[in-house]
Every structure is written in structure tokens, then in C-alpha cells.
Amino acid sequence: MLKRFTRKLGDLNISTKIILYYMFVLIISISFLSIAYKEINNSITNNKVMQVSNEIVSHINSNVESLINSVDNQSKILISSQILQAALSSGNAGNNANYIQPMKKYLADFLNFNDFISSIYIFDNNGNKYFVDNVSFKSISLPMIQSTNWYNRLLNLNGGYILEVNAGGLLENNKDNQGYISFIRVINDINTQKPSGIMMINISKLYLSKYINSAINTYTSSIILKDEKGNSIIEPTNISKNLNNEIFNYIRPNGSTIKNINGEVYIISHIENKFGWNIISITPFNELNSQFWTYNIILLFVIIINVILLILGLLFISLFITQPIIKLVNSMKGIKDGKFEKVNIITGNDEIGMLKDVYNKMIDEIKKLISDIINEQKIKRKLELEVMQSQIKPHFLFNSFDAISALILMGDTKNASKIVKALGKFYRSFLINGEEITIKEELDIINSYLTIQKIRFGDKFNVEKDIDERTLSYKIPKLILQPLVENALNHGIRSKDGQGIISIKALHGDNQIKLIVEDNGKGMSEEKIKEIECGKSKGVGLRSTIERLKIYYNSADVVKIYSKINERTKIEITIPINKEEQNDKG
Secondary structure (H helix, E strand, O other): HHHHHHHHHHHHHHHHHHHHHHHHHHHHHHHHHHHHHHHHHHHHHHHHHHHHHHHHHHHHHHHHHHHHHHHHHHHHHOOOOHHHHHHOOOOOOHHHHHHHHHHHHHHHHHOOOOOOOEEEEEOOOOOOOOEEEEOOOOOOOOOOOOOOOOOHHHHHOOOOOHHHHEHHHOOOOOOOOOOEEEEEEEEEEOOOEEEEEEEEEEEEEEHEEEEOOOOOOOOOOOEEEEEEOEEEEEEOOOOHHHHHHHHOOOOOOEEEEEEEEEOEEEEEEEEOOOOOOOOEEEEHHHHHHHHHHHHHHHHHHHHHHHHHEEEEEEEEEEEEHHHHHHHHHHHHHHHHOOOOOOOOOOOOOOOHHHHHHHHHHHHHHHHHHHHHHHHHHHHHHHHHHHHHHEEEEEEEHHHHHHHHHHHOOOOHHHHHHHHHHHHHHHHHHHHOOOOOOEEEHHHHHHHHHHHHHHHHHHHHEEEEEEEHHOOOOOOEEEEOHHHHHHHHHHHHHOOOOOEEEEEEEEEEEEOOOEEEEOOOOOOHHHHHHHHOOOOOOOHHHHHHHHHHHHHHHHHOOOEEEEOOOOOOEEEEEEEEOOOOHHHOOO
């Protein structure tokens, strides 16, 4: 029964399958959503509300750390000032007008530039004080600082800083009664790196409160900020003192929790930052939850509208997609009969249009590839014929026959017989069928050719060979080395005074074989080399050989020519070895 149903379903056209599939998905989805929506919505809403609350405290923490880092960076700029360093390094600078006025001006300018700083107090080791204050003068002295419980801890930081609420109690009785966060560090002499003074930068709690609350102005969250000792930095004014005092009993360290306190539901989020400060946000649950309910209602409305539109659009979509595909398939059927014809149907710039364009481009590429293959084969056959014709030269045969005749007349039948055998073997070898031969067979052709030429020219030249036996079984195009040897003899050695040397090498590398033919003959100019490499040389054998190699190995760099006038000429052929060949030889 199931197989029958599956087979019938598979026989339906695409448009019907699309309609049935989406109708099934819609029915299942709507049923599932109707059952699970309430539970999932509640869970998601709670998680989102807690996530937003966590983001609030994280944002506040980022703002606090950013503010302290800014103070840290500005204090370093202040410490590196030549004016300040000069004043502190002078033992009696506090009584010297040459230091006092520049310091006052520099500190005033510095304070005006950094609006988050309320005041700056600097003491040298002799108790001299330099300061600037936006609010009111603080009666602080070096002995007072040295008597605090944080002074020794500050000295042990070797230039690091500490944060203290109201300078650890030094500023609590000041008349402005604002409250401050004091950033305190030892100033080291730039030259000696020894302590030369103490810096205190005060940030107003009022500024810090405004700075923090700017991050949460969307919500009615209350923020509590306490230092690592439990000293209050920021206290909310919109919650009861009892809740403020007992809040640590409700928090989940570095996390969020939902608590019902005195009949009100709150989201309480906590984080302890790198300074050891505790940041706590207290947000009424309804404040955040109401926004997510609005979101959920809008989402539900959008889902209903989309379902209606989806149902109405199913028929149109199925027809819009399937009709062009049907036309495209009908147009493509000819390809199975070997007819590579383009598809001519009207489409837009959509995926169907792209498919048609890609198919038509593929047809063009196939036609071009077939044409290129045919042309390449014609060129290869032509080049092979040219190379073979260059070897069946009348003057080579005439010269060989003349040499045979002369040897017979001189009674040297042994060498005459050698020439006849070598000549027969030479022509038989390169006239055999097949485009490829082994390197060993190519070397045999060269040996036959050199046997004839050695008898003809005697000691005019010598041959040196360096053949790696691992290369002998690799196949190469026929007649690629013999024309190079012939070219070396005829154009390099014969016109050279004295004896010449022809070197033939077959070297085996990791991924390639190098075939090298080198002579110490006349050499050639750079212009001549470029002419040969570009295929403009008049010599048929060498030019055709190079072109054949380029086509065969599909590389313009398969042949390299190195030459120097009256010194040498070296032609180097690089043959790649593929993994299959290596495995076969292994």
C-alpha cells in the first residue's frame, strides 16, 4: 500500500508535488504551533527578558571599564609630560614659580580636555602638591595618603593603579559632599624608573551615574554599583532601602534570576567586573515582558498573513516554476541524439534564465571544444608529417649512399655494411605506426643516426651520454630528440673548427624527466632563440618539434633553449610525470 502510494506520488508532476508538499507542511506546522505556542512563548519570553537584563549589566560594565581605561590612558599621557616629570624630579619644585605656573596651566588644560575628570591631585616625594579641581579644593596631603590602609598596596603595584571610593575615606568629609571614585597610581621617574610622586584622579559619582544611566534609558532599571569592599558607588533612588540592603540575598552571581519580592516580580542581574566591583540591575518584569508580548502579537499576526498569502500563491508559484522547466526540458531532448542545439525559449533573469544561459554557453563550449580538438589533431598530424618529411631528406640519403659507395670502392665493406644497417634501422624506427614511443626507442633512433654520421665525419665529433635507466620506459612523442641531435650536428658542430661534443642526457626527477641535447658548437644569438621559440624559424625539423611538444604537453615552457655565441647551445625538454605513470613504473 505504501509503495503504491509512493509510486503514484512520484509520478505526479512538479506543480502538484509542490502544492501537496506545502499543504502538508502547513497543516503539520499550524497544528504543532497551536499546541506548543503557549509553552514555547513563555519560555522564550522569560529567556529573552533575562537576556535583555544581562545585556543591560554587560553594557554598564563595558561603559565602566571603558571609562576607567580612558582615565588610565589619560593618566599615562599625564605622567609622560615633560612639565610634570621636570617638576617632580626637582626636589624643591613646590617653592619654585618656574614649575608651579606651568604645572597649573598644564593641569587646567588637561582637565578641560577630559570632562569625565573632576579633579587631579599630584604630590611629589617632598609633599609638594599640584592640583586642579572643577568643584572645590580637597584638603589632602602626602602624610594623609601615607597613613591610609591602601598606601603600601599601591607601592607594591610598581606603577599600577588602584580604585578607591572617596580615596579610601580621605574625601568623605569634603564640603561638596558629591562622592568620588579615586584613580590612584605611583608616578615613576622616566629616566630612573624610581617613584617620584603620587597621582590621584577623581571621577564624580554624579558623572558616573549619568554615564551609566545613559546605557539603560530605554528601561526603568535600577542600578546598584558597589566596590569590592562593599562600599556604595551608585545607589538607586526608585527602590526601597530594604530592597537595596537585601539585594545580595536575591542575586545569582554573574547571572540573572526572576524573583517575586513583596508582590512585585523583578529581573535581577549581576556581574562582577575585573575591578571586583558588583554591578546589579533591578528591572520590573512587566516592563520588559510587555515589549516581548507586543513582539509576539505582531509575530503571530505576520504568521497568519503569511499562511494566507502562501496558500493563495501556491498555484501561481508552481506554474511559474514548472512551465519554463518543461519548455527547457523539451528543448534539450535533442542532445541525446547528438544534436548540440541551443535552447530558444523566452525567460527572465531568474534561475531558469540562468540555467538556459549556462546550458547555451555549455553548448557553445562543447562545439568550440570539438572544433579545437579537430584542429589540434590536424596541427599535430601536420607537425608530425613535417618532422618525418624533414628526416626523409634526399641529400641525407644521397650523402649516405655516396658514403656507402666510397667505402665499397675503398674496400671498407665493414663500415659500408654498418651504414646500410643503421640507415635501414633509422627509417624503419620512425616510420612505424604510433604517436608515442619509449625514451629507449627514441635513443635507438638517435644511435642509428649517429652511427651513420660518425662513419661519415669520423673524429669531427664525439657523443657523451648521461642516461638514467629509470627514464627508459617512459613514453614520449616520437622523434623529439633526433631532430635536436641533427640540429646540433649540422648547425653547431660541422661549421666549428676542431672537434665538437654532443651531449645527450635523460635525467629523472621527483615529478619530471629532463631530456637535454647540448653541443659546444657555434651557438646562436638571443634574437635567433626568440625566433625559434616563437615558431618563426625557417628550420622545419626544430620548429615542428618544439610546436609538437607545446601542443602535446599543453605548456609553453616545455622547451627551454640556452645558447652563447661560439660556446654552446643547450636545448632542455621538461616532461611531467603523473602519479599513474610513477605507480606503473614502480
